[in-house]
Amino acid sequence: xxxxxxxxxxxxxxxxxxxxxxxxxxxxxxxxxxxxxxxxxxxxxxxxxxxxxxxxxxxxxxxxxxxxxxxxxxxxxxxxxxxxxxxxxxxxxxxxxxxxxxxxxxxxxxxxxxxxxxxxxxxxxxxxxxxxxxxxxxxxxxxxxxxxxxxxxxxxxxxxxxxxxxxxxxxxxxxxxxxxxxxxxxxxxxxxxxxxxxxxxxxxxxxxxxxxxxxxxxxxxxxxxxxxxxxxxxxxxxxxxxxxxxxxxxxxxxxxxxxxxxxxxxxxx
Amino acid sequence: xxxxxxxxxxxxxxxxxxxxxxxxxxxxxxxxxxxxxxxxxxxxxxxxxxxxxxxxxxxxxxxxxxxxxxxxxxxxxxxxxxxxxxxxxxxxxxxxxxxxxxxxxxxxxxxxxxxxxxxxxxxxxxxxxxxxxxxxxxxxxxxxxxxxxxxxxxxxxxxxxxxxxxxxxxxxxxxxxxxxxxxxxxxxxxxxxxxxxxxxxxxxxxxxxxxxxxxxxxxxxxxxxxxxxxxxxxxxxxxxxxxxxxxxxxxx
Ligand SMILES: Nc1ncnc2c1ncn2[C@@H]1O[C@H](COP(=O)(O)OP(=O)(O)OP(=O)(O)O)[C@@H](O)[C@H]1O
Ligand SMILES: [Mg+2]
Numbered sequence: 001x002x003x004x005x006x007x008x009x010x011x012x013x014x015x016x017x018x019x020x021x022x023x024x025x026x027x028x029x030x031x032x033x034x035x036x037x038x039x040x041x042x043x044x045x046x047x048x049x050x051x052x053x054x055x056x057x058x059x060x061x062x063x064x065x066x067x068x069x070x071x072x073x074x075x076x077x078x079x080x081x082x083x084x085x086x087x088x089x090x091x092x093x094x095x096x097x098x099x100x101x102x103x104x105x106x107x108x109x110x111x112x113x114x115x116x117x118x119x120x121x122x123x124x125x126x127x128x129x130x131x132x133x134x135x136x137x138x139x140x141x142x143x144x145x146x147x148x149x150x151x152x153x154x155x156x157x158x159x160x161x162x163x164x165x166x167x168x169x170x171x172x173x174x175x176x177x178x179x180x181x182x183x184x185x186x187x188x189x190x191x192x193x194x195x196x197x198x199x200x201x202x203x204x205x206x207x208x209x210x211x212x213x214x215x216x217x218x219x220x221x222x223x224x225x226x227x228x229x230x231x232x233x234x235x236x237x238x239x240x241x242x243x244x245x246x247x248x249x250x251x252x253x254x255x256x257x258x259x260x261x262x263x264x265x266x267x268x269x
Numbered sequence: 270x271x272x273x274x275x276x277x278x279x280x281x282x283x284x285x286x287x288x289x290x291x292x293x294x295x296x297x298x299x300x301x302x303x304x305x306x307x308x309x310x311x312x313x314x315x316x317x318x319x320x321x322x323x324x325x326x327x328x329x330x331x332x333x334x335x336x337x338x339x340x341x342x343x344x345x346x347x348x349x350x351x352x353x354x355x356x357x358x359x360x361x362x363x364x365x366x367x368x369x370x371x372x373x374x375x376x377x378x379x380x381x382x383x384x385x386x387x388x389x390x391x392x393x394x395x396x397x398x399x400x401x402x403x404x405x406x407x408x409x410x411x412x413x414x415x416x417x418x419x420x421x422x423x424x425x426x427x428x429x430x431x432x433x434x435x436x437x438x439x440x441x442x443x444x445x446x447x448x449x450x451x452x453x454x455x456x457x458x459x460x461x462x463x464x465x466x467x468x469x470x471x472x473x474x475x476x477x478x479x480x481x482x483x484x485x486x487x488x489x490x491x492x493x494x495x496x497x498x499x500x501x502x503x504x505x506x507x508x509x510x511x512x513x514x515x516x517x518x519x520x521x
Contacts (some may be wrong), residue, residue: 026466045375046374046375048373049374058450092303125342133360137357137360138353138355138357139317139357139358141353141357142351142353142357142359144319144346145319145345145346145351146346146347146371146374147342147343147344147345147347147349147375149343151340
């Protein structure tokens with residue numbers, strides 16, 4: 001339900017272009033999304049309440065995701081090491097190649113982009129269903145009636161929480177992934193510890209870490225804001241909440257991949 | 270005092286409210302009655318600004334609400350209390366946190382003062398000691414009462430209730446009606462209640478507005494409603510056999 005002036009303006013502004021062509025639908029989404037995100041950045045009613053919300057969201061969105069990120073990073077690291085070894089058995093390839101390949105794929109893409117996609121699935125769907133449920137049970141209207149800005153109250157802490165924690169999650173994923181590659185490689189006997197260490201130190205460019213961390217922060221913003229958008233504009237009932245949460249995951253994933261391309265172009269070329 | 274002046278509202282070309290003008294008095298429980306789908310909820314949501322009206326004005330104590338900007342609306346809304354049809358409690362917060370919500374955001378009370386205020390409100394709705402329960406652990410009637418407690422915690426000037434006693438047994442319903450009309454006097458509020466429950470009308474209807482197909486059809490008080498000549502209102506009031514038989518008894 002269009003709850004306030006900005007939403008109504010958004011609807012009025014974009015209603016005529018609703019004529020179902022895909023581009024128009026996309027533009028409508030982008031317009032409404034932008035207005036909603038702008039609305040988030042208003043002055044909080046009470047700093048202590050927002051601080052508590054921020055801590056709570058950091059726990060829910062960040063700390064509770066560490067387990068799954070660690071497990072997936074470990075096994076992906078191991079598989080990357082073993083696969084590289086198996087595909088480079090020719091003696092012409094140096095033995096440190098395994099460590100090198102593991103390091104570069106984990107640092108450059110896995111720990112930022114793949115982890116972001118995992119988070120989009122875990123965090124994105126939970127954000128969209130939480131906010132969507134609040135919308136269809138009129139809890140968002142209740143906030144509005146109390147004189148609270150629901151966008152700021154609900155969405156802003158989520159965005160900030162994940163943006164703060166994303167770099168840490170990424171670093172964690174890097175460490176665990178490299179460890180996974182080492183354990184996987186040595187246990188299966190495809191690489192020695194010494195060669196692996198030479199590999200991960202060979203021609204190391206520290207900028208790759210910066211690049212990865214910057215990406216992770218951008219992706220954190222995308223996941224939380226896109227999912228909140230889908231939750232916020234849910235209308236209907238439980239069925240639509242489920243639909244919103246699916247859309248949240250799909251759209252955040254697509255946007256992440258798109259921005260991955262853009263950021264790579266900007267930062268690495 | 271709330272004044273509604275000539276408001277119109279339609280959804281995708283379908284008119285739901287047509288030239289509605291009505292005023293609600295302070296220190297009175299004002300009732301909006303009408304059949305299901307007549308536009309009661311839409312009218313209430315237009316009054317509080319959850320829905321944007323197509324045309325017309327809404328005035329709170331003389332201040333035009335419709336032309337206010339977001340900040341001004343937010344300010345005046347801090348004096349609102351609203352009870353939604355489904356209670357709309359925040360389901361991740363306990364009963365106490367729900368009631369304390371506005372105190373945390375808008376006051377500088379100490380923890381002790383907040384606690385006292387919460388307990389006072391809980392007592393007022395006969396729910397002492399339920400502080401730590403979650404909304405999912407409450408019955409429907411209890412949820413509504415917690416929602417009332419949450420609505421009155423900051424001494425609102427305007428109270429809006431959307432079907433406060435739908436789905437409740439007659440005794441609990443009367444309890445809630447009484448509560449609403451009592452606190453209206455106690456806190457000097459302007460109260461607007463949506464209902465299609467005739468018991469409520471007879472219990473607390475100091476000013477009754479009958480809305481039919483999006484238009485104001487009749488206004489008056491509870492005494493006048495039984496003697497009205499208005500055909501639609503008669504059909505509405507005397508829809509059940511019970512009421513018809515009571516009228517016969519009355520006539521004899
Ligand atoms: N968001 C909306 N979009 C389109 N139509 C709507 C919307 N909200 C309400 N309506 C229409 O407005 C009319 C009045 O609805 P409303 O909810 O005000 O009824 P009501 O009087 O509150 O009924 P009830 O007593 O059953 O709650 C209905 O015909 C409904 O279909
Ligand atoms: Mg209704």
